[in-house]
Each structure stands twice: as structure tokens, then as C-alpha cells.
Amino acid sequence: MKIVLIGAGNVGYHLGKKLHEVGEDIIQVFSRKKNKASRLAKLVGATPTNQLNRIDTAADLYILAVHDDAIQSAAESIAEVLNGNQLAVHTSGATPLTIFEKTGLNRYGIFYPLQTFSVSTAPIFSEIPLCIDANLEKDIHLLMELGAKISDDVRYIDDEQRAMIHVAAVFVNNFTNHFFSIADNLLSHKNISLDILKPLIRETVNKINSNPPGEMQTGPAIRGDKKTMKRHLTLLKKHPDYHQIYKLVSESIQNK
Amino acid sequence: MKIVLIGAGNVGYHLGKKLHEVGEDIIQVFSRKKNKASRLAKLVGATPTNQLNRIDTAADLYILAVHDDAIQSAAESIAEVLNGNQLAVHTSGATPLTIFEKTGLNRYGIFYPLQTFSVSTAPIFSEIPLCIDANLEKDIHLLMELGAKISDDVRYIDDEQRAMIHVAAVFVNNFTNHFFSIADNLLSHKNISLDILKPLIRETVNKINSNPPGEMQTGPAIRGDKKTMKRHLTLLKKHPDYHQIYKLVSESIQNK
Numbered sequence: 001m002k003i004v005l006i007g008a009g010n011v012g013y014h015l016g017k018k019l020h021e022v023g024e025d026i027i028q029v030f031s032r033k034k035n036k037a038s039r040l041a042k043l044v045g046a047t048p049t050n051q052l053n054r055i056d057t058a059a060d061l062y063i064l065a066v067h068d069d070a071i072q073s074a075a076e077s078i079a080e081v082l083n084g085n086q087l088a089v090h091t092s093g094a095t096p097l098t099i100f101e102k103t104g105l106n107r108y109g110i111f112y113p114l115q116t117f118s119v120s121t122a123p124i125f126s127e128i129p130l131c132i133d134a135n136l137e138k139d140i141h142l143l144m145e146l147g148a149k150i151s152d153d154v155r156y157i158d159d160e161q162r163a164m165i166h167v168a169a170v171f172v173n174n175f176t177n178h179f180f181s182i183a184d185n186l187l188s189h190k191n192i193s194l195d196i197l198k199p200l201i202r203e204t205v206n207k208i209n210s211n212p213p214g215e216m217q218t219g220p221a222i223r224g225d226k227k228t229m230k231r232h233l234t235l236l237k238k239h240p241d242y243h244q245i246y247k248l249v250s251e252s253i254q255n256k
Numbered sequence: 257m258k259i260v261l262i263g264a265g266n267v268g269y270h271l272g273k274k275l276h277e278v279g280e281d282i283i284q285v286f287s288r289k290k291n292k293a294s295r296l297a298k299l300v301g302a303t304p305t306n307q308l309n310r311i312d313t314a315a316d317l318y319i320l321a322v323h324d325d326a327i328q329s330a331a332e333s334i335a336e337v338l339n340g341n342q343l344a345v346h347t348s349g350a351t352p353l354t355i356f357e358k359t360g361l362n363r364y365g366i367f368y369p370l371q372t373f374s375v376s377t378a379p380i381f382s383e384i385p386l387c388i389d390a391n392l393e394k395d396i397h398l399l400m401e402l403g404a405k406i407s408d409d410v411r412y413i414d415d416e417q418r419a420m421i422h423v424a425a426v427f428v429n430n431f432t433n434h435f436f437s438i439a440d441n442l443l444s445h446k447n448i449s450l451d452i453l454k455p456l457i458r459e460t461v462n463k464i465n466s467n468p469p470g471e472m473q474t475g476p477a478i479r480g481d482k483k484t485m486k487r488h489l490t491l492l493k494k495h496p497d498y499h500q501i502y503k504l505v506s507e508s509i510q511n512k
Binding site (some may be wrong): 145192203206212217221 | 325372385420422426435438441443461497
């Protein structure tokens with residue numbers, strides 16, 4: 001399949017490299033930043049461009065791996081130069097399929113890899129769930145087939161499901177990372193590195209492989225251990241937001 | 257070293273097994289529940305008992321692996337039968353060393369393995385940080401030596417440090433697990449299994465091995481993406497506690 005990649009950030013970079021690896025033909029890479037486009041284009045044997053109106057019209061698939069708030073305008077820009085027969089997809093978990101409706105594109109879809117990407121780490125694509133949707137039945141099949149080349153977990157996921165997945169992902173990724181950061185900050189007051197908690201963090205995650213997390217809850221809140229909770233709240237007094245979070249999350253655990 | 261193990265719950269069970277494995281001499285196991293005492297005693301070649309006043313007075317070390325609120329009374333009970341020369345330790349992260357002060361014991365300390373234990377999973381002890389303290393200098397050394405037989409990470413940790421570690425552990429273990437549970441619950445409304453988020457959860461944890469979590473924060477809150485946050489809050493309307501947690505944690509991320 002001939003593919004044009006629009007966006008060379010973390011998602012575009014890793015997705016582009018992987019699609020090239022499995023033999024797909026990336027013919028062009030767009031990025032507003034010339035050096036980013038060039039770097040990725042070189043890696044995948046494509047032509048770089050930093051002008052959307054110079055987009056190659058000979059591709060079968062246009063992957064919009066751009067920020068959420070740039071998806072619509074990028075789709076509109078390529079719709080102007082395309083002939084209406086090509087398929088365009090975005091890679092965002094937070095953006096509904098309906099964003100494409102007024103862009104002038106006739107065939108559109110979603111190709112959302114459910115993972116957090118960073119420049120430095122090569123993702124294990126085979127394990128990453130790929131959430132697929134499209135306005136045409138045939139394109140759902142086409143994207144499922146493409147997805148199956150890079151991942152062992154390709155699923156049809158509709159807008160409502162994907163929206164819920166995305167908010168759940170905020171809890172397990174963004175919020176969990178913030179709690180790691182809170183722990184790091186608390187420990188630093190006593191000159192202790194976060195390293196001391198890493199085995200516990202790993203085991204917290206291992207545990208959910210054997211039982212649902214709701215059945216594995218431990219700690220002072222679920223035990224109703226008011227003495228310990230009071231001591232903890234005293235320790236958090238210097239951080240009003242940590243203090244409030246501790247109270248609220250403890251109550252939520254007890255509400256269950 | 258001759259050891260009496262008081263408590264045969266998750267911590268007592270795994271700690272007892274490990275100490276036996278490395279050649280320590282567990283001579284007796286106490287549990288209020290006769291069958292628990294017997295089961296563990298058999299595994300480690302010890303005598304079981306379910307009466308604290310029948311505790312063997314010939315040991316060098318008494319490990320109190322009981323619930324936090326049972327530590328003091330258990331210490332008082334054994335102090336009555338011991339001659340005052342034996343060392344007793346508790347295994348709790350939430351309980352200060354000072355709890356032993358009025359128990360009648362002369363030598364006391366803490367032997368706190370910083371991990372969450374469950375019956376079903378054998379912990380990798382070598383990776384578990386062991387937090388050591390004692391009222392006598394010589395006993396700190398003694399416990400450090402004992403600890404080094406089962407863990408590669410044995411540290412002297414005082415009461416203030418341990419209290420802070422414990423509250424930080426609540427954030428990274430109890431609260432994080434609750435967020436996994438929230439995600440599980442949200443996804444179940446759309447007939448999706450938590451499995452879809454597990455690669456993301458694993459990567460969230462992997463990331464903190466390369467950079468401090470405070471530098472790796474991603475998501476709508478840190479980006480100031482109000483549109484996405486508003487959509488998420490709408491999705492959480494049916495769960496007032498999730499809704500409040502989402503707002504508060506997002507604010508805390510932005511405060512940083």
C-alpha cells in the first residue's frame with residue numbers, strides 16, 4: 001500500500017518506521033518542521049515535504065498523525081488536493097470519527113495505537129492494541145488488514161467506546177504517572193530516591209494480571225484504618241493538593 | 257539465628273519461608289489460627305502454637321508480622337515471658353519504632369519489607385527493599401546482616417523516613433490500583449476488558465526507569481487541552497467521585 005505520513009512526532013515516527021519495516025510503501029512524509037520530515041523520510045525511504053499543498057496525490061492512504069487540534073485543518077488541506085477517492089485516517093484516541101464529516105473527504109477512518117510513545121524508546125508494536133474505525137465498511141476491513149501486519153491486537157472500536165477508552169487511559173497513564181511524581185516529591189523531602197518504591201510499583205501492575213484490580217484493593221482506606229489515614233493526612237499538610245487527593249481517593253475506595 | 261515468627265499472614269508466610277530457605281532456624285510459628293500456624297510451621301520445620309504465652313523463650317529474634325493494631329499488645333505479651341535479652345521486631349511500614357517503648361522489651365527494631373504480598377504469588381525477595389531500624393546500634397547491624405541474606409537492598413530507615421515512604425506507597429500502590437479499578441469499571445460500561453489498557457499500564461511504569469515521572473507527564477491536563485478535559489468530565493458525570501478526582505488530579509498536574 002502506498003502511504004503518505006502527515007506528522008513526524010512520536011506517533012508518526014514510530015508508526016512510520018514500523019509500517020516501513022513490514023513492507024508498506026511510505027512515499028512521502030510531511031512535517032511543518034523540515035528537519036523532522038527529512039529525518040523520518042530518510043529512515044523510511046520517502047520524500048520529505050513541509051508544505052501540505054505539495055502532498056503526493058498518488059497514495060492509497062493518508063495517515064494524519066498530528067495533534068488533536070490540527071486534525072481537522074490538515075484533513076481540509078489534503079481534501080483540496082486529493083481527488084476524493086483516497087482514504088485518510090487520524091491516530092487520535094480523543095477525536096471522534098465525525099471530525100472528518102465536513103472536511104470534503106469521502107473516505108476516512110481512525111487508526112489509533114493505544115500506547116504512550118516517546119522518542120527514546122522503541123515500542124513493541126505487536127502488543128499495542130490498534131483501534132480501528134472508518135465511515136465505509138470496506139475501509140474498516142482494509143485498516144484491519146493493515147493493522148494486523150503490525151499488531152496482534154487489532155479491534156473495531158466505535159466513537160463511544162474510544163472516548164471511554166481515552167478517559168480510562170488518562171486515569172491509568174497520566175494520573176498514575178502524576179502519583180509516581182507525587183511519591184517522588186514526598187520522598188525527596190527525606191532524601192530518598194523513588195527507586196525504593198519501584199519493586200512495589202512493578203508488583204502493583206503484575207497483580208492485575210491475575211485478578212481484577214477491584215478485588216485486590218489493599219491499604220488503610222479499604223481497611224477503614226482511620227489512625228493511619230490521619231497520620232498520612234498530617235504528613236501531607238504542606239501540600240494542599242496532595243492532601244485533598246488523598247482524602248478524595250480514599251473516600252472513593254471506601255464508596256466501592 | 258533462632259527465630260520465632262509471630263503471625264502467619266501474607267508477610268509472615270513469605271518472610272518465614274524465605275528466612276528458612278537461606279538457612280535461618282525458625283523454631284516456632286505463632287498464629288491465632290491453628291491451621292495457619294501449622295501450615296507455615298510445617299513448611300519451615302518449626303513448632304506451631306496458637307497461644308502467645310506459650311512462645312518459645314529460646315530464640316534470638318522474635319518477628320512480629322501481625323496487623324498494625326496488634327503489634328503493641330503482641331509485644332507486651334511476649335515481653336512478659338521473655339527475659340529481656342531477646343530482640344523483637346515488627347514488619348510494618350506504618351508503625352513507628354516508639355510503639356515498643358512501653359512494652360517492657362529492652363531490644364526492639366523494625367524489619368520492614370517494602371512490598372505488597374499476596375498468598376498466590378512468590379515474591380522476588382532479592383529485589384525487595386528492606387527497611388531496618390532498632391533502638392540499639394548493635395541490633396541495627398544485626399538486622400542489616402540478616403536482611404542482606406534475603407535482599408540486595410537493605411537500608412537503615414528512621415521513623416520519619418519510613419512514615420513518608422508509607423504514605424508515598426499508598427499513592428503508588430493503593431491509589432494507583434484504585435485507578436486501574438476505575439478504568440476497569442468505565443470500560444465495562446462499553447463491554448471492553450481492562451486488557452486493552454495493560455500495554456499502556458506497563459509502559460507507564462517502564463518509563464520511570466529512564467526519566468523522573470515529573471518530567472514525563474503527558475495528557476490533556478499538562479497540555480492545557482480544555483476541550484478534551486471537558487469531554488472527559490461529561491463522560492464521568494454518572495460517577496460523581498470519578499468526576500471530582502478527575503478535576504482535582506488535573507488541577508494538581510497543572511499546579512506543578
